[in-house]
Amino acid sequence: MIKISNLSFGYSNKKLLYSDLSLDIKGGNIYGLLGKNGAGKSTLLKNISGTLFPKKGEVIVNGSIPQRRKPSFLNTVYFISEDVTLPPLTLRKYLDLFSVFYPNFNVDELNTFLKELAVSVPAKLSALSFGQQKKFSIAFALACNTQILLMDEPTNGLDIPSKAQFRQLIASVMTDDRIIIISTHQTRDLENLIDQVIIVDDGQLLLNESVNTITERLIFETVSIQPNDNRILYAEKHLKGVSLVRENTSGEDTRINLENLFNGVTSKPQLAKEIFTTNTK
Amino acid sequence: MEFRDKQAIYLQIVEYVCEQILLGNWQTGNKILSIRELAVYMEVTPNTIQRTYDFLQQKQIISNRRGVGYFLEEEGMQRVLAYRRELFLENELPLMFRNMHLLKIGPEEVNRRFDEYITQNYKDK
Numbered sequence A: 001m002i003k004i005s006n007l008s009f010g011y012s013n014k015k016l017l018y019s020d021l022s023l024d025i026k027g028g029n030i031y032g033l034l035g036k037n038g039a040g041k042s043t044l045l046k047n048i049s050g051t052l053f054p055k056k057g058e059v060i061v062n063g064s065i066p067q068r069r070k071p072s073f074l075n076t077v078y079f080i081s082e083d084v085t086l087p088p089l090t091l092r093k094y095l096d097l098f099s100v101f102y103p104n105f106n107v108d109e110l111n112t113f114l115k116e117l118a119v120s121v122p123a124k125l126s127a128l129s130f131g132q133q134k135k136f137s138i139a140f141a142l143a144c145n146t147q148i149l150l151m152d153e154p155t156n157g158l159d160i161p162s163k164a165q166f167r168q169l170i171a172s173v174m175t176d177d178r179i180i181i182i183s184t185h186q187t188r189d190l191e192n193l194i195d196q197v198i199i200v201d202d203g204q205l206l207l208n209e210s211v212n213t214i215t216e217r218l219i220f221e222t223v224s225i226q227p228n229d230n231r232i233l234y235a236e237k238h239l240k241g242v243s244l245v246r247e248n249t250s251g252e253d254t255r256i257n258l259e260n261l262f263n264g265v266t267s268k269p270q271l272a273k274e275i276f277t278t279n280t281k
Numbered sequence B: 001m002e003f004r005d006k007q008a009i010y011l012q013i014v015e016y017v018c019e020q021i022l023l024g025n026w027q028t029g030n031k032i033l034s035i036r037e038l039a040v041y042m043e044v045t046p047n048t049i050q051r052t053y054d055f056l057q058q059k060q061i062i063s064n065r066r067g068v069g070y071f072l073e074e075e076g077m078q079r080v081l082a083y084r085r086e087l088f089l090e091n092e093l094p095l096m097f098r099n100m101h102l103l104k105i106g107p108e109e110v111n112r113r114f115d116e117y118i119t120q121n122y123k124d125k
Helices: A041-049 A091-101 A107-116 A130-143 A160-173 A187-193 A211-217 A258-267 A269-277 B009-022 B035-042 B046-058 B076-102 B107-123
Strands: A002-009 A018-025 A029-034 A056-061 A077-080 A148-152 A179-183 A196-201 A204-210 A218-223 A232-238 A241-247 B062-065 B069-072
Touching: A002 A041, A018 A056, A018 A196, A018 A204, A029 A041, A029 A187, A029 A258, A041 A056, A041 A077, A041 A148, A041 A179, A077 A130, A091 A107, A091 A130, A107 A130, A107 A160, A130 A148, A130 A160, A160 A187, A160 B035, A187 A258, A196 A211, A196 A258, A204 A211, A204 A258, A204 A269, A211 A218, A211 A269, A218 A258, A232 A258, A232 A269, A241 A258, A258 A269, B009 B035, B009 B046, B009 B076, B035 B046, B046 B062
Parallel strands: A029 A179, A029 A196, A077 A148, A148 A179
Antiparallel strands: A002 A018, A002 A056, A196 A204, A218 A241, A232 A241, B062 B069
């Protein structure tokens, strides 16, 4: 469990990126962290992993404060940054150096994951292409079997077959107590993998709800004519008609569209808040 | 699997499972794919498959034996048929009626073509 309470953070003292942000993250879920460029998605992940520290407020991960960087905390968390650069080391040397920090690291799993992602390891890891380095890092991170896995734009730079492999791997390693947080712009890549959606914008938390709750409260559909309704969160015209996100009043169970949800919640945060805070009948 | 746009994913997977049962690929009394296995196959979060299996359990199509896994119920096939018939009569048939009305196609013509279709596709098997 990750508890963020009244977090304020800024890279300079003059301008805060987050002010007074509170957020609970529970085990057994895959979280999708969505935000525009510069909204602070990576910053939030780094505050959880203990690579950046809050200016005010606190982050508590399973009872530990990341900022203290205790080994007992660090060996439960793995963070894959968006840009990975592997050192000019052999696989063996790399494992000798880094796998020892993770008590649940499993080398057989690493080999399986590398095979599934079609990564063949050269003499020096740095000889891998960017996409291959990224896949290596994902395989290594999964093989570390940490309870918390933070991934910043993991599908960026992956080719088309690898994206499917990535989804399969994540589905296969998910357990009831694991927390996986994936920040992404590529909503289509991960739409069906996500249990819980977090949307941040302008230093504020706009949404932290499960996909089940979201589809209970909202309907995602394409209609031929846009209806006259003021509870429409988002509408976009295209060839097939109008894509809509509107309040769910009929109890219909539709498929979530993360992109339209994101556009709706960031353009009408007030209406989104109303829809999600009103009590269900 | 290619998912359609409108319907919730867990329900689309319910439909997939029902189809596997109707086609005889998943057999009565047998253990079926675990939640994780089906999640990996579908490339979706295991929680979605949990929802699919909860739904199928509620319909008494599958059952959970603790620590062993999920099984197709003895009456599973009949219950899938009943469930799918209900869906067809409620959702698909009205749509077909609407089109028949719009396109002025009478029940006699549909009847004749239905018989032809069955002869062509199923009778010789």
